[in-house]
Amino acid sequence: MAKSATSQLLFHSSDWNFKTLSRAYDAIETIALDELGLNVYPNQLEIISAEQMLDAYSSVGMPLMYQHWSFGKRFVFEEHHYRKGHHGLAYELVINSNPCITYLMEGNTMAMQTLVTAHASFGHNHFFKNNYLFRQWTDANAILSYMEFSKKYIAKCEERHGTSAVEAILDSAHALMEQGVFRSRRPPRLSTKKEQERARERLEYEEQTYSDLWRTLPRSAERPNPEEAEREALERKKVLNLPEENLLYFLEKNSLILEPWQRELLRIVRVIAQYFYPQRQTKVMNEGCATFVHYTIINRLFDQGKISEGAILEMLHSHSSVVFQPTFDDPRYSGINPYALGFAMMQEIERICNNPTSEDRDWFPHIAGSGQWRETLLDAWANHRDESFILQYLSPALIRKFRLFLLTDQRNEKYCEVAAIHNERGYRAVRAALAKNYDIGANQPDVQVVDVDLLGDRQLRLRHNIKNGILLEEKERDATLQHVRHLWGYDVSLIGIDAETGKVRYECATA
């Protein structure tokens, strides 16, 4: 009896090898696909060392990345903290690509590798493949070859134009990375083959048509007909499609001084920023989904007798430290833990579907008691981002469990006021405020291009729509404006207008 029970185990010792890894993977896959109904990209699991993990960390988690000093800075920073023991390294890293690449640390035990495989190769993978944001905004098939293209392209530019010239453009582009995404408009799908072709053609065309003679022409000849010129300018403004929220896009298309290769660099930075934009909007859901999946799978594996008690205890130990949420007055507190919140919300959905209370029936009439928790979760994972997910599914029971409360911080007050707590009157306010905190688009400074006086001094006019009176860090703002100027070639001005009152709060310009 005992013998047949142990022979079912996927692995016995804590050491892993490729045979046990693949056996565990197959068992996990069966549960994930057949029982949870996940739909995933094919998986590719790569074993890496700690140093390679640090490398991956510092190049924003991409296996291929162009070279820039800021990644080196991040590396020194991470390495410093790692060596000092301030924090450990992640057990895994997963890339939204097709095939989905998961990095496993070589130092993990077999139990950890099992946990991580379930977490990343199925949880995250399913989320990447099915969530609407990722489906619309990123192209998992193309990203790896695009990254390869960009890396090679930038290396070639460095060879051709010198490292410092490339670095200067990248520095400026990085400064505008946050303003380099389309928030409301869907970007055109990127296809690398066409992309490369286009870049090459652009360069070739420029090279062929380049004539040194043009350079010698006097620049601003008197325009013969001012009215016609005026009309032309209006026309051009319309063509420029202002106002424009994506500064990098605008500069790439319309900058007056950039050379073709420099425009291509802006484009690369912009595409990468756009690629990561969905991840930032779905932190809670993504981690919650992965955590929920690994938790369900390891428990099923244990029920099936495929992992030993020791192994599941080890997994649960690391699971519980991952979903640990310190309270706000705890020295360890650093914001709400997305793993904890996401996992708790998804467990809560399962509970509401299976064992609803009368309160749940009031709050979630469409799912309470339906018993269809799998379908509900799959639907939520596919069709929500953090903001809408919290707004829809954060239950009063969970607010009570986390003892959430809402604190308002008015700029003129010496006090923060507790506006709502976990009681009948506070639930909706807490839920709405929490959801709003996860709306990345609303919380980032909204800076747009509003006007360019192409006829006059060609000054680029930017407008910052101030929400809730939140201004910009002045030193950083001025330095960033210098970067905009560097890319635009002429002076740049920024005006801060309060979105509610329409009053001008500040004005500044590069001189």
Added chain:
Amino acid sequence: MPNFIDRRLNPKDKSLGNRRRFLKRAREELKRTIKEHVKTDRIADVDAGHKVPMPVGGSNEPTFRPARDSGDREYVLPGNREYTPGDRIEKQGGGGGGAGSGAGTGKDEDDFQFLLSREEVLDLFFEDLELPDMIKLSLKEAVAFKPRRAGFATSGSPTNINVGRTMRNSYGRRIALHRPGRKAVEALAEEIAQLEAEMSLDTSKRQRLQALREELDGLERRRRRIPYVDPVDIRFNRFERQPLPNANAVMFCLMDVSSSMGEREKDLAKRFFVLLHLFLKRRYDRIDMVFIRHTDEAGEVDEDTFFYSTQSGGTVVSTALEEMLNIIRERYPAKEWNIYAAQASDGDNIPRDSERCAAILNGALMRLCQYYAYVEIIDERETEIFGSTDNGTSLWRAYRTVDDKWPNFQMTRIARPSDIYPVFRKLFARQPTMQFRS
């Protein structure tokens, strides 16, 4: 079935290029700040403090970022215990602090400061600086040796025989030459003894005994011919005498403390000495410092007295040089010590003593010194007049003659703190190989 790839054997240091780019950037930044530190007034801090935070200037990554202290915000926090709606929490208190961290976005990374060790700071500080006469004479005629194992030799003293190596050689030779073993000889001897013990021997046995005796005889002869240990087997441990570089330096600080040297002059002189000391510390394991101050008579004092106590009197520079010569003779034989000297003065001297100083330097001192730097501290107004001319105080003119003769003698003028570092660099700049003292 998933696709497993073992990446551990991939080439390492994927981000080496990035790191190199970053360090290059940081290095330029650091060099700039350190230069400024030296120019203003914090060189003593550089020596004392072990770490320097990295300036964030050029490695900063600015973005449009919400200002922390503006606007209305709402935070949702976990772990409410006693609050009810309407409660107020002071902003600086725990609640506000927690709230602040809840709202910050990506705050950590730019607060990060890059810490350099003192060594690295000094390396940056002294970049391109090279002691003028680094290949010290005593390096060649090294005074101390340390034996170091260096393989094996076929000759040597019996105490150094390497038994293991010797026996291995002997064993190999014995096998190669088929030296009969002790056991074979004994077995043969025993058989002979048995035959001899028998009372009556027939012919065949007698013949056999005869054959055995001959064989034994042959074996024993062979054993005698092929010795157990032959002189060619013997190996000795070989030692090499490794010269120990002379890592001791002594630095003489000479200063005029007569009333003509004011607070400003002393301060400038001190800075120069500090720089020199820092510089030497990087090169030598052990550095002794000797402070000699002089008015119309010279004396060795400790550092505090040297810099901070005043003494009145006239000025006779040669007394200090004589004192230095005495101390070298007594305590710092030039064979064992690298001798550096730095003299600071305002150039005042009693008449005709300057020539005496030059004579002492030319006669004895310059032969002993590795390097001698003379710094004349002048009034700021005098800079224009004396800029680069040979004109000047009597001491300056006398020392010019020394300067011409000895490549390891350097002299210069300082008027402002900001002059010191450039001057120091000039004095210690990498120079074409200099003549050794003969």
